[in-house]
Amino acid sequence: MLEKIDALLVEVQNFQSSAKDEIEQFRIRFNGKKGVLNDFYEFLKQVPNEQKKDAGQKINTLKQAVNGKLEELKTSSESSLILEKEDLTRPAFPLELGSRHPINLVKNKIIDIFKSIGFAVADGPEIEDDWHNFTALNLPEYHPARDMQDTFFIEQNPDVLLRTHTSSVQIRYMENNEPPMRILAPGRVFRNEAVSSRSHCIFHQIEGLYIDENVSFADLKQTIQFFTTELFGKSKIRMRPSYFPFTEPSAEVDVYWGLNSETDYRITKGTGWLEIMGCGMVDPAVLKNVNIDSDRFSGYAFGMGIERIVMLLYQMSDIRMFFENDIRMLEQFKTL
Ligand code: PHE
Numbered sequence: 001m002l003e004k005i006d007a008l009l010v011e012v013q014n015f016q017s018s019a020k021d022e023i024e025q026f027r028i029r030f031n032g033k034k035g036v037l038n039d040f041y042e043f044l045k046q047v048p049n050e051q052k053k054d055a056g057q058k059i060n061t062l063k064q065a066v067n068g069k070l071e072e073l074k075t076s077s078e079s080s081l082i083l084e085k086e087d088l089t090r091p092a093f094p095l096e097l098g099s100r101h102p103i104n105l106v107k108n109k110i111i112d113i114f115k116s117i118g119f120a121v122a123d124g125p126e127i128e129d130d131w132h133n134f135t136a137l138n139l140p141e142y143h144p145a146r147d148m149q150d151t152f153f154i155e156q157n158p159d160v161l162l163r164t165h166t167s168s169v170q171i172r173y174m175e176n177n178e179p180p181m182r183i184l185a186p187g188r189v190f191r192n193e194a195v196s197s198r199s200h201c202i203f204h205q206i207e208g209l210y211i212d213e214n215v216s217f218a219d220l221k222q223t224i225q226f227f228t229t230e231l232f233g234k235s236k237i238r239m240r241p242s243y244f245p246f247t248e249p250s251a252e253v254d255v256y257w258g259l260n261s262e263t264d265y266r267i268t269k270g271t272g273w274l275e276i277m278g279c280g281m282v283d284p285a286v287l288k289n290v291n292i293d294s295d296r297f298s299g300y301a302f303g304m305g306i307e308r309i310v311m312l313l314y315q316m317s318d319i320r321m322f323f324e325n326d327i328r329m330l331e332q333f334k335t336l
Pocket residue numbers: 164165166167207244247278279280301302303304
């Protein structure tokens with residue numbers, strides 16, 4: 001009986017097929033209930049004990065050969081199935097690379113610039129209460145920003161509204177942290193304004209806040225100058241006195257854009273100067289509202305509209321383009 005094994009081993013090794021039913025027949029012939037291997041196991045029972053070990057080993061060799069062959073046939077028939085289904089010579093799907101929205105591109109640039117001088121990014125909700133958007137920022141009750149005409153109210157008494165500026169994040173951050181603090185708060189803001197090429201009811205701002213001991217207006221000016229140099233390559237700035245309820249003194253910052261081209265004349269209205277942000281020293285009344293000792297600490301804050309800056313950098317003329325998400329506009333930012 002055992003002498004048959006060598007011939008069977010050759011048979012197993014030589015068996016080749018990719019036809020499913022032939023493979024199945026092969027399996028049944030060797031591994032089936034009445035198959036060759038079971039015959040050998042039956043036979044093994046009658047083998048005298050002292051020969052059992054040798055006989056068992058031979059049978060086992062055959063068993064392994066059979067199982068190895070079945071495994072081999074299985075994987076090759078699987079891969080031939082894949083080959084039949086897929087045309088591997090077809091050109092691959094092109095991987096469409098998306099592009100970042102210009103608002104995000106510029107926002108990230110601004111964040112990088114301020115990160116390099118120690119500012120961290122902070123976040124706040126777009127739906128705000130009266131305290132964080134107005135009262136804590138020293139905005140008096142009769143301030144026009146509190147008017148229905150300017151603000152989208154969600155509920156009244158108590159007021160719940162869409163934040164009109166990112167300055168609300170100043171308050172939230174100061175309430176929950178101890179000085180020194182140096183943060184940048186980018187985000188969407190909402191104002192009840194007629195939509196035109198220059199204004200939109202939704203836009204983006206970046207707020208900056210720095211509170212520490214001995215922070216001065218000179219620090220503010222230096223920081224802004226560093227920023228305009230990094231972002232625009234322009235270091236000439238001027239600060240015009242202005243008014244915000246939450247800063248004292250307050251200023252508008254203009255950057256000297258120059259008058260080198262016709263576009264420069266157009267966007268600066270012939271002056272060469274461009275307004276880029278509002279800023280000032282945080283009003284001690286605001287510090288008091290968030291329980292920061294205004295005798296010991298002082299600080300500055302600034303806020304800028306991102307759309308305006310994007311329009312400047314990329315010479316875009318209509319703010320509505322940012323919200324229409326026209327793919328033809330977005331695709332132009334692919335390589336940036
Ligand atoms: N929140 C002001 C605005 O929306 C900008 C600003 C921020 C001014 C911080 C001063 C300080 O116009």
